[in-house]
Amino acid sequence: MTSKVRTCLWFNGDAEEAANFYVSLLHGSRIENVAHVPGGMPDEMPITTGDVMMVDFTLAGTPYQAMNGGMAMPRNEYASISVLTDDQAETDRLWNALTEGGKEVQCGWCRDRFDIPWQIVPRRFVELMNGDPGQRSRVMNAMFAMTKFDIAALEVAAEDA
Secondary structure: OOOOOOOEEEEEOOOHHHHHHHHHHHOEEEEEEEEEEEOOOOOOOOOOOOOOEEEEEEEEEEEEEEEEEEOOOOOOOOEEEEEOOOOHHHHHHHHHHHHOOEEEEOEEEEEEEOOOEEEEEEEHHHHHHHOOHHHHHHHHHHOOOOOOOHHHHHHHHHHHO
């Protein structure tokens, strides 16, 4: 991995499972490296020699690291993985995969089965938000009523004057 900056995601034992799931979702994604806990760690450490410690991976070319930190850490929406989708089919595919065992939130947000927050945002939404102020307001109001983005409904809202 040659990038100087990457996002690190904290897990409690399932970093490798999560990374494998994530790379299965997006083209141009792959596992780069899996590092295991070395021997000689202090006994009070909550991880065991040989366990997966860190997984370096890329999602559609963007670098990430999944780390088994050995203890549960609270999650929040201050940071999320945001994916721009090309069409409704891709939006639906990603949304369905991520919310299986996870949960739907609102406005294109969801949490996967590992409790990581995601935003699944159609490129068309971004385009529609470049319209005049009235169009932007109508599109935003339509989006506020959604969990998963519905591109057709956003387009109707954009045109409804």
